[in-house]
Amino acid sequence: MANYQQAVKLANKAIVLDAIRTHEPISRATLAQTLGLTKATVSSLVEELITEEYCYQTGLGKSSGGRRPLMLQFNERAGFAISCDIGVNYIFTTMSDLRGMVIFEIHRFFDTNDFTRTVMEVKSMIDTCINNMSPSPFGLIGIGFGVPGLVTKDGIILSTPNLDWHQSNLKEIFSDHYDTSIIVENEANAGAYGEKTYGAAKNSESFVYISAGMGIGAGVVLDGKLIRGASGFTGEVGHTTIVDGGLKCRCGNYGCWEMYASEMALLSSFKQNGTPREIEPLIERAETDEKVRATFEKIGYYLGIGLTNIIHTFNPEKVVVGNRLVQAKELIETEIQQAVTERTLPALIAETEIVFNENYQYASVQGLAAFSIEHFLEKQFHYFG
Numbered sequence: 001m002a003n004y005q006q007a008v009k010l011a012n013k014a015i016v017l018d019a020i021r022t023h024e025p026i027s028r029a030t031l032a033q034t035l036g037l038t039k040a041t042v043s044s045l046v047e048e049l050i051t052e053e054y055c056y057q058t059g060l061g062k063s064s065g066g067r068r069p070l071m072l073q074f075n076e077r078a079g080f081a082i083s084c085d086i087g088v089n090y091i092f093t094t095m096s097d098l099r100g101m102v103i104f105e106i107h108r109f110f111d112t113n114d115f116t117r118t119v120m121e122v123k124s125m126i127d128t129c130i131n132n133m134s135p136s137p138f139g140l141i142g143i144g145f146g147v148p149g150l151v152t153k154d155g156i157i158l159s160t161p162n163l164d165w166h167q168s169n170l171k172e173i174f175s176d177h178y179d180t181s182i183i184v185e186n187e188a189n190a191g192a193y194g195e196k197t198y199g200a201a202k203n204s205e206s207f208v209y210i211s212a213g214m215g216i217g218a219g220v221v222l223d224g225k226l227i228r229g230a231s232g233f234t235g236e237v238g239h240t241t242i243v244d245g246g247l248k249c250r251c252g253n254y255g256c257w258e259m260y261a262s263e264m265a266l267l268s269s270f271k272q273n274g275t276p277r278e279i280e281p282l283i284e285r286a287e288t289d290e291k292v293r294a295t296f297e298k299i300g301y302y303l304g305i306g307l308t309n310i311i312h313t314f315n316p317e318k319v320v321v322g323n324r325l326v327q328a329k330e331l332i333e334t335e336i337q338q339a340v341t342e343r344t345l346p347a348l349i350a351e352t353e354i355v356f357n358e359n360y361q362y363a364s365v366q367g368l369a370a371f372s373i374e375h376f377l378e379k380q381f382h383y384f385g
């Protein structure tokens with residue numbers, strides 16, 4: 001019985017904290033009313049939450065007749081999450097507070113093909129974040145990694161088609177090094193979760209996030225849930241065939257979508273004088289060079305064809321285009337829209353909006369932070385609803 005009562009108390013405490021996080025600033029009376037708990041129960045749970053530094057008391061709120069109530073706020077600086085988005089040609093590491101707000105960041109162009117060098121670079125970035133962390137009751141609450149590859153539901157990287165990683169157990173390597181929770185996710189799934197929690201798809205129940213970087217991946221949210229599939233590999237859309245018998249892809253197949261519509265496809269078109277490493281200078285050149293401009297437009301056309309398949313498959317209310325190709329939005333948007341409009345069934349296109357995430361670099365790291373924060377709170381309360 002004692003255990004049961006303790007479990008109920010912990011569950012109520014989690015619900016009170018969740019309500020403070022969602023509705024802050026909020027008074028004890030409003031909490032009791034909203035949650036259907038007695039004022040005495042709420043007061044005692046709030047006292048514990050304040051002592052444990054999950055929340056704090058702030059100024060006086062509006063009176064509803066009597067004394068003006070003291071308001072409660074979530075203590076977003078009670079701990080910090082570190083997130084690391086490992087792309088094919090960059091590493092982006094951030095530190096976020098418990099509201100998911102990025103408060104420190106390091107971005108570096110980096111060829112991540114060499115696993116050992118990548119791990120060393122990532123460790124040095126994480127250490128820099130830790131050195132910049134202000135004192136807090138919980139300190140580092142978790143580290144999340146987003147990787148371009150197949151990641152099982154248990155965070156094991158099975159394969160990275162665009163990287164020559166043979167040994168790649170990030171979870172084990174970093175668990176040995178840092179005494180905190182380690183989460184490893186596919187970067188497109190993390191991006192979709194970031195868009196759902198903090199970004200362009202915050203109010204969408206069904207949407208697809210397209211990570212258009214060196215490869216192409218998708219994170220699929222249907223009816224409010226991130227879809228993972230039987231093994232956790234939903235969204236490997238970059239390897240769907242778009243040209244029968246087309247270019248050979250690193251996955252072994254021919255004519256994959258990402259061979260025609262990714263940053264890698266774009267860079268490959270300019271390899272006469274050595275393949276350029278980034279698209280930024282090409283975007284600049286496109287302003288004056290008609291040929292460069294046409295190459296971007298072709299990428300847009302193929303992106304549109306692939307998006308048509310996605311819209312027909314998932315019937316999303318929104319498609320959020322993210323990752324590095326977003327920088328070329330001005331050069332590819334018209335072609336994407338045209339290809340989609342021409343090919344999609346009218347009933348489906350009428351419901352679907354295609355948007356670009358202008359803050360594209362934050363989607364994955366924010367998703368990783370959201371995963372770490374949720375995991376931390378679940379662990380603290382054994383229940384979080």
Ligand SMILES: [Zn+2]
Pocket residue numbers: 238239240249250251252253256
């Ligand atoms: Zn492929």
